[in-house]
Amino acid sequence: DGGITQSPKYLFRKEGQNVTLSCEQNLNHDAMYWYRQDPGQGLRLIYYSQIVNDFQKGDIAEGYSVSREKKESFPLTVTSAQKNPTAFYLCASSRGKLDTEAFFGQGTRLTVV
């Protein structure tokens, strides 16, 4: 089935460790996105990529890093510099054209202890 897959669904890490969240899509989409969601809040854009080997910061990029070496993959690394990393992380992809919708993964819930 075509879609966008995030793994794992739940992730626990110790404070001070970097952690990488996986996002893979087989929809042949050009654009991919990472969002963070805190309890009771809306989605905030961390990074987005319009094309392979290119990405832009969103509104809350500090403490995060991404790469886009392949069209189908857009991993997000939560670094130790991120002060409050515990959150629900959502990945999305779209064809990158203005009149097409974005498809979301089911999210990864990261807990840092």
Added chain:
Amino acid sequence: DAKTTQPTSMDCAEGRAANLPCNHSTISGNEYVYWYRQIHSQGPQYIIHGLKNNETNEMASLIITEDRKSSTLILPHATLRDTAVYYCIVRGANTDKLIFGTGTRLQVFP
């Protein structure tokens, strides 16, 4: 990027139409209005989008005012499964940036 304003929460009786408003007064001429919804702890789901004309699909209808400064998402016969947070967003004209606001929490009651 155009910003959107939505009510924080709304209630709707099951079987009745749910009308969710959204203001986007700074929208540019070539920016689309999108609606998504998020059921608790899941990824957002696309509902509908439009530019100028009203749109309808199997999930909902989208009414955009003539000046494009506001829109309304209509769920014609709300069910309990429509209880969710509904986001109205405007797609960035020159980039693929998607900016979500805080959305409207719709509670459908029996």
